[in-house]
Amino acid sequence: MLVAALYNYWIVIALMMIGLFVVILGGNLVKKIIGLNIFQTSVFIFYISVGKVDGGSAPILTEGVELYSNPLPHVLILTAIVVGIATTALALALAIRIKQAYGTIEERDIQTRDSQC
Amino acid sequence: MLAHLPVLQVILPLVAAPSCLIIRKSGLVWLFTFLVSLAALTVSALLLQQVIDSGVISYHLGGWDAPWGIEYRIDILNAWVLLIVSALGTVVLAAAHTSIRRELEEGQQILFYTLYLLCFSGLLGIVATGDVFNVFVFLEISSLSTYALIALGRDRRALWAAFQYLVMGTVGATFLLIGIGFLYMVTGTLNMQDLAARLPAIGTSTTVLAAFAFILVGICLKLALFPLHLWLPNAYAYAPSVVTAFIAATATKVAVYLLIRFTVSIFGVDFSLSVLPLQHLLIGLGLLGVLTASVVAVYQMNIKRMFAYSSVAQVGYMIVGIGLGTAAGLQATLLHLFNHALMKGALFLALAGVVYRVGSANISAFRGLGRRMPWTMGAIVIGGISLIGMPLTAGFISKWYLISAAVDSSHWLVALLLVAGSLLAVAYVWRLVEAAYFHSPETPDKPADEAPLSLLIPTWLLALANLYFGVDTRLPLAVTEMASRTLFGGAL
Numbered sequence: 001m002l003v004a005a006l007y008n009y010w011i012v013i014a015l016m017m018i019g020l021f022v023v024i025l026g027g028n029l030v031k032k033i034i035g036l037n038i039f040q041t042s043v044f045i046f047y048i049s050v051g052k053v054d055g056g057s058a059p060i061l062t063e064g065v066e067l068y069s070n071p072l073p074h075v076l077i078l079t080a081i082v083v084g085i086a087t088t089a090l091a092l093a094l095a096i097r098i099k100q101a102y103g104t105i106e107e108r109d110i111q112t113r114d115s116q117c
Numbered sequence: 118m119l120a121h122l123p124v125l126q127v128i129l130p131l132v133a134a135p136s137c138l139i140i141r142k143s144g145l146v147w148l149f150t151f152l153v154s155l156a157a158l159t160v161s162a163l164l165l166q167q168v169i170d171s172g173v174i175s176y177h178l179g180g181w182d183a184p185w186g187i188e189y190r191i192d193i194l195n196a197w198v199l200l201i202v203s204a205l206g207t208v209v210l211a212a213a214h215t216s217i218r219r220e221l222e223e224g225q226q227i228l229f230y231t232l233y234l235l236c237f238s239g240l241l242g243i244v245a246t247g248d249v250f251n252v253f254v255f256l257e258i259s260s261l262s263t264y265a266l267i268a269l270g271r272d273r274r275a276l277w278a279a280f281q282y283l284v285m286g287t288v289g290a291t292f293l294l295i296g297i298g299f300l301y302m303v304t305g306t307l308n309m310q311d312l313a314a315r316l317p318a319i320g321t322s323t324t325v326l327a328a329f330a331f332i333l334v335g336i337c338l339k340l341a342l343f344p345l346h347l348w349l350p351n352a353y354a355y356a357p358s359v360v361t362a363f364i365a366a367t368a369t370k371v372a373v374y375l376l377i378r379f380t381v382s383i384f385g386v387d388f389s390l391s392v393l394p395l396q397h398l399l400i401g402l403g404l405l406g407v408l409t410a411s412v413v414a415v416y417q418m419n420i421k422r423m424f425a426y427s428s429v430a431q432v433g434y435m436i437v438g439i440g441l442g443t444a445a446g447l448q449a450t451l452l453h454l455f456n457h458a459l460m461k462g463a464l465f466l467a468l469a470g471v472v473y474r475v476g477s478a479n480i481s482a483f484r485g486l487g488r489r490m491p492w493t494m495g496a497i498v499i500g501g502i503s504l505i506g507m508p509l510t511a512g513f514i515s516k517w518y519l520i521s522a523a524v525d526s527s528h529w530l531v532a533l534l535l536v537a538g539s540l541l542a543v544a545y546v547w548r549l550v551e552a553a554y555f556h557s558p559e560t561p562d563k564p565a566d567e568a569p570l571s572l573l574i575p576t577w578l579l580a581l582a583n584l585y586f587g588v589d590t591r592l593p594l595a596v597t598e599m600a601s602r603t604l605f606g607g608a609l
Contacts, residue, residue: 023284036287043294050302073301076250080294083257087287090261094268094280101273110277 008049015042029095029105033088040084047077122167123176123189126160126199127245127255129153130238134231143226147214150230154207154237161199161241165596168196175247183247184311190247194382194451194600198244198374201455205366205462206237212575213359216469220357225269232269233363236262240371247309249297249383252375253290256339259371260286263364267356278351285348289338296332299324312383321392329389332379340372342436343406346429353425354478358469361421365428366462370454373435380439381447381604390442399440404534406433411541415548420471421478423545424464427504430538431457437535438519443526444605449519451597456503456511456586463579464500467493470568470576483549485558493568494553496580501546503583506539510587514594 003010015038022035051073059071099105102113133153140146167174168191176189191199210233217226239259243252264286268279301307303324304315319325334345341349353361380389390396407430414426431453438450468478470493475482487494503510506517516539523532567573586593 020288023288029280032284036284039288040291043291043298046295047298050298073298079250079254083254083261086261087257087283090264091280091283091287094264094276094283097268098273098276098280101276114274114277 008045012042012046012049015039015045027107029098029107030092032107033091033095036091037084037088040080040087044077044081044084047073047080119163119167121176122160122164123174123191123245124178126157126164126203127189127238127242129157129160130234130241134234134238137227137231137234141227143218143223143230144214146227146230147210147217150234151207151210153234154203154210157237157241158200158203158207161196161203164191165193165196165200167191168193169596169599184306184308187251188247188308188310189245190310191245192600193596193603194377195244195374197451197596197600198370198454199241201370201458202237202240202244202367205458206240206363208575208578209359209363209366209462209466212362212466212469212572215569215571216359216473217357219473220271221269229266229269229357232262232266235259236266236363236368240367243371244374248307249300249309249312250307253294253297256290256293256375259368260290260339263368266360266364267352269357269360270355271357272355274351275355278348278355282348282352285338285345289335289345292331292335292338294335296328296330296335299328299331303328309378309383313385316384316388321388326393329384329393333376333395336372336376336379340369340376340432340436341429342432343402343409343429346406346410346432349429350422350425353428354419354422358421358465358472358478361425362462362465362469365425365465366458369428369432370458373432373439373450373454376436377439377447377450377604386442386605390440396440396442399436400528400531403433403436403440404531404538406430406436407538408534408541411538411545414545415541417545418480419478420480420483420549421465421468423549424461424468427542427545428457428461430542431461431504434516434519434535434538437531438522441522441526441528441531443522444601445518445522445525447604448597448601449515449522451600452518452593453515455593455597456515456583459511459579459582459586460500460503463496463576463583464504466572466576466579467496467500470572473568473572474566480548480552483552484556485553487554489558489566490568492573493576496573496576497553498550499580499583501549503587505542505546508587509584511583511585513587514590 019035019039019042023032026032026035051070053067053069056067056069057065059068095105102110104110130153137146140149174191177183178187217229221229236259239255242255246252264279264283268276300312303319304312306312338345353365410426410429414423417423417426435450435453438446472478474490503512506512520532520535
């Protein structure tokens with residue numbers, strides 16, 4: 001019952017764990033970035049869920065509607081999505097430069113190449 | 118004009134950052150950036166003066182009232198931190214031009230100043246704002262520019278360090294975001310003042326506890342509390358020298374400020390230190406950080422890395438001060454915040470001078486440097502003595518306050534271990550002194566070859582500040598006492 005009613009939060013938790021798992025265990029830098037993205041996306045869904053009011057309509061003033069969903073978390077998460085994109089772009093740019101400097105984007109290879117010199 | 122000071126503090130560098138790209142000459146950009154940060158410094162000095170004279174300043178962005186609009190709220194605590202950040206940022210910037218010209222390519226220099234100003238405004242924004250979501254946004258502004266600044270380092274390991282920091286920093290910032298979401302769920306507000314008023318009524322629901330845990334871990338990742346410090350040594354070691362000086366002197370300080378703001382002002386001392394066993398956790402991890410990081414520092418070959426580990430140790434001291442949970446402990450933390458910014462600023466700027474002349478920061482490069490670069494080494498020795506905490510230096514004052522705060526709350530073992538940490542600092546500073554003064558240089562007949570004046574003057578300014586604030590302690594003591602008393606007065 002609880003699982004079904006709060007299914008969106010369970011999705012958030014699942015995505016969060018998958019994301020963190022990939023960030024920690026992914027050996028490839030691009031995989032790490034994807035993991036980071038999934039992790040951040042889970043937080044986006046979390047904020048969107050928080051803003052939803054049961055039975056509330058879209059927050060646009062309409063006659064005869066009393067109950068509205070809360071638009072503020074949605075606005076907040078727009079900002080966070082922009083931040084997430086900037087982070088991804090920067091991370092990918094770094095991955096390209098790492099590829100140029102090391103010739104690989106595998107974490108293990110980078111570490112062995114660093115310890116050699 | 119005076120009424121708009123709180124927002125000017127943040128807006129000035131934020132608007133100036135993209136303007137750097139219009140000016141194409143690197144010398145001019147440096148001058149422009151320097152003037153902007155000087156203006157920011159003036160603003161923060163005026164703010165501190167205003168707060169001391171007439172109390173808390175509340176500024177409503179766009180004229181929207183507090184719980185709905187974003188409020189910038191300057192009390193004595195953040196006025197103090199604003200002054201530290203802008204002062205250190207300005208002094209480091211004064212030295213930047215010479216060092217950057219040697220370490221970066223022509224095309225990267227202008228980008229460096231843009232990133233510097235972005236990071237600067239992000240850090241000031243975190244401190245100035247009274248809105249928790251705004252904190253997240255500014256945290257990301259400063260973090261993203263820091264990753265890029267670190268990646269400017271010449272060594273390819275700088276790229277890898279920046280990437281690792283990016284992953285950890287993003288996880289930390291996202292944790293903060295989750296915590297803020299939980300707080301909004303239970304209170305329906307993002308204003309710090311409002312949160313502090315509404316949280317006690319809610320008590321210790323699971324949501325509040327989860328929010329607290331996420332926020333705490335997120336901030337601790339940012340401030341490199343042991344064992345979440347793994348990103349820091351490489352990032353400090355391979356970033357360009359002035360970048361290291363800048364982030365070592367400011368970024369971790371701002372994170373410590375955030376920790377104080379969240380634990381003491383928003384959640385309240387009662388909740389965070391009494392209801393939860395956080396006191397033991399903070400003191401324990403702080404002490405572990407002091408001891409392990411100091412021991413690791415002794416074995417470092419790269420001196421930038423050595424002082425990076427020492428930064429982890431010094432953050433440990435500040436965390437112990439918060440963990441003590443008394444006004445005296447908090448005052449010690451705030452004092453150490455200031456003093457540590459002074460010493461690490463002086464040390465890393467002096468290292469920038471060494472890298473400028475010798476081209477390396479390895480311990481072997483320091484052999485005989487006492488004769489070759491007497492002034493630079495002199496500054497390093499003063500910084501090192503202050504780091505150890507010998508009397509007549511700034512470091513002594515904050516360690517004295519910290520240890521007496523520990524004794525006052527009858528944490529004898531803590532006081533003892535803090536002294537042991539200082540002894541370890543003697544060990545790693547001594548290694549450097551020994552190499553510089555008691556080993557002959559590899560090429561013995563080289564004449565004195567001092568770092569250029571544009572690097573020496575800022576370095577010595579900070580070194581002398583270490584000595585000055587070790588003797589004349591009126592300003593930091595008065596401000597920190599006022600800050601810790603208002604924080605605890607508001608909470609009790």
